[in-house]
Amino acid sequence: MRDKTDKIGIFDSGVGGLSVLKQFIKYLPFENYIYLGDTARVPYGNKSAETIKKYAEECTEFLISKKVKLIVVACHTVSSVAIDVVESISDVPVVGMINPAIKSALWTTRNKKIGIIGTRATITSMAYQNALRRESKNGDYEVSAKSCPLFVPLVEEGFINHPATKLIANEYLAEFSSSGIDTLILGCTHYPLLSKVISEILPDVELIDSGEQAAIFSLRLLAEKNLLLDDNGFSSVRPNVEFYLTDLTINFPEIVNIFLGFKVENVQVVKLT
């Protein structure tokens, strides 16, 4: 059993999960966090399910060893293909990226046409599509999904408003214009950073930020389990995050700034294998 003073553990294949952490800090600013990024093996998005499951298991075991009270799987690829692995070895609640986003999309859509974008592994896994079918109780929703593999490297290169990004986004998103969706799930940690470009191409489409929905979902979950930290537990250091990476990559400082908007110090490098 955990108690409310324990931390929230968030893991990701790399630094993209910082966009999820940012949403958690926004909705649960009083909590203490552990962030684990598997930067030595990033990205997961183009790798096989078997390998992703192995990596997810190692990340989960690390967070469990830190006695977190909640495990947030910030990586959409892991949420899509290995959430069962994480749940099977975790003794605390697990929040993935998919279900909160799906629920939000179902509440949001008016015309019952929902789009999903993500990495190749996420889209190929059909995890979002299947969850949508399940949650909607096979309601007559039209779902279209598209993998956008270049969005991650474009964001990491800082090409957020670059003409090339717009050109590529135009091509990736063209099918959503013709299918007439009114709601689009951003199924990858990096995609919220491209919200402006995506909205220019699909101006009438509501974008669902999975990280934001996961934070709201976690707020409710922890409250119901009486595990939210109260005022007395507040640390004077805000935001209070311990950072662990499996590799201290060259461009980490720039990347952190792109995702979090503040500087990170005292990053610890850990080995998972």
Next chain:
Amino acid sequence: MRDKTDKIGIFDSGVGGLSVLKQFIKYLPFENYIYLGDTARVPYGNKSAETIKKYAEECTEFLISKKVKLIVVACHTVSSVAIDVVESISDVPVVGMINPAIKSALWTTRNKKIGIIGTRATITSMAYQNALRRESKNGDYEVSAKSCPLFVPLVEEGFINHPATKLIANEYLAEFSSSGIDTLILGCTHYPLLSKVISEILPDVELIDSGEQAAIFSLRLLAEKNLLLDDNGFSSVRPNVEFYLTDLTINFPEIVNIFLGFKVENVQVVKLT
């Protein structure tokens, strides 16, 4: 001691090294090859030197266990930051990507202005720049280097002739137009696939394909050591390559086709850790 019937071992962080293998098959078609791609941890290009050295060591040990007669480090990032690690544990000759390309660039340039493009790790390591200074005996060569991190994902997405690729290449290569180089080293396995786009932007610049130069260099090296396979050793299966990957990635078949132009069967998945 090895003999001429032993295979040539080539390793890379992933599948990019297939462009190097293709050059070896072109110049040494009669040889037998082992190709190892560390697809479970690809890419290396944005990772730290320490992590790259560890991965390079594991790849080298695998090839040594296969009793190869030559180790070709097809990965430019490893060639830049960890070639000493490979050489220190290998009992057979090691050919990296840098020295053959540098020698070729020095022979090629007329105006003594040489450009280098590569991944962030390759360019930051200064390996090409330092080797050029060393090989030219501090001759008065002007060297300019630029990292082009988006070229790899663009090639892997098959955006070889895409307008977005031209836009990004224009931006990356602009400084070479102004610096007036006449020779450009393609310091990454993926870049030869963008030769056409690069030549459109820099029409008067000679492009050096490091993989091609490494193949020519190896031909000479093996001949001098009397380790080239002769007619009697010819296998009836051409090209004769054993493929090992650390992860069977989803898009492997397409990617292989982009790089090699022929289908690959019987890929074996191996664990390096």
